[in-house]
Amino acid sequence: MGARIEVDRLTMRYGEVTAVDDVSFTVEPGEFFGLLGPNGAGKTTTLETVEGLRAPTSGSVSVDGRDPARREPDLQRRIGVQLQSSSFFERLTAVEQLRTFGALYGVASARLDELLEQVGLTEKADAQVEDLSGGQKQRLSIACALVHDPDIVFLDEPTAALDPQARRNLWDVLRGINDSGRTVVLTTHYMEEAEELCDRVAIVDHGRLLELDTPTALIRSLDAxxxxxxxxxxxxxxxxxxxxxxxxxxxxxxxxxxxxxxxxxxxxxxxxxxxxxxxxxxxxxxxxxxxxxxxxxxxx
Structure with a gap:
């Protein structure tokens, strides 16, 4: 099987600003791949292009051999997306939020109970979103991204603004997603998170890809x-x-x-x-x- 995701010389410009500058990488099936860099490095723009939310200025992107910007329904059903900022319907409970997302894909109710258990929200099923903690809301947003059982999952800074304990608890959820056989692409500006979770990381800054390898290989090459x-x-x-x-x-x-x-x-x-x-x-x-x-x- 070939690469699940191929990014070739991707460039994104907004007027005179180059947000992504000639970036290339691949993501293999079942890999936990990280885009690592500070805020403003170009991580989210790169991810949104791979998800098909933006069309590149130049270069190409393919997911399972298809152009995500064409928004083909068959491909869209195979990817799950957790955005950097998630919005929920007001006054709905956690399970009602999942039920609403699941209805778009014809998902059975039994699947919703399974998802709540997977992300550790079974006891909060009947709690309104407004009453959930920051970490619980992030876990619910991930459950919404998984509701249709996608093969590829995109997570854009899923632990941002969480306290250290909530962040580590969420790491266990993310490991479980990958261990189930899914390909996971994560953006983060937490170095420890990328080192802990990712099979390979691409370090980006100012829109450019600086280095790409396993965390262990990158650290070893430094000779620190x-x-x-x-x-x-x-x-x-x-x-x-x-x-x-x-x-x-x-x-x-x-x-x-x-x-x-x-x-x-x-x-x-x-x-x-x-x-x-x-x-x-x-x-x-x-x-x-x-x-x-x-x-x-x-x-x-």
Whole structure:
């Protein structure tokens, strides 16, 4: 089976503004693919073009070999879309919202109960949308996108504005969607989210594709220093800076943070000095990759 989505030299212009600039990528069947970048990077415009909501200025997009801009009913039934901002009908309950969306596709009532359970809203089935929390509303919007059992699901910043706990709870829902065999395309400006969920990520900024690979490969290619954390009283700052293999040491809150590319040597020396209290080891991240690619602070 070939790629489910093919984007070839996609460009989108609005007057003198180029929102998407010569972007190309593919998404494979069953893949969890992420478009990662700050607000204004061109992620949503790219996604809306792939969904068929916008026609490209130049370049081409195909979904299962078809042009999504032609709005063919057969293709539209095979994709589900969760927009960045979702609007619901006023004074309807969660299950009534789903029933309304499902009626457009002739979906049986049993399917609605299954969806509510899948997104963790069974207990809120009879609650009006106005009474749902932000995370619950996002889960309901995802359920609406899944009501017709699509093969490909587009999620535009589904965890934006959620608190950390609600965001992590929603990650479990998103994993389940992908584990069920669906192809998922996600846009996000949360580095940790893309690293946690995506098989591959495309990092975009100012409308251009900067890099595309698995999160692990991108981090490995950076050759970033590993951070070793210790309790602040494990060593003095001067002692930490003099350790073999340590490139940099600094105090951070109640901890010491050592940077090294020779972890075995540093850990062996810390063990010899019995200075392992509060030990933590963390490698580079996608945020480090972004900073390396753009040379500036990340804009959320």
């Amino acid at each position: 220093a590993t951070r070793v954390g210790l309790d602040a009283d494990a060593l003095s700052l001067d002692e930490a800076r003099s350790l073999p293999g340590v490139e940099e040491a600094r105090a951070s809150g109640g901890s010491l943070v050592l940077s090294t590319r020779d972890v075995p040597t540093v850990l062996a020396e810390l063990g010899r000095r019995e200075a392992l209290a509060g030990l933590s080891v963390s490698q580079g991240s996608l945020e480090d990759v972004f900073l390396h690619l753009t040379g500036r602070e990340y804009r959320a």
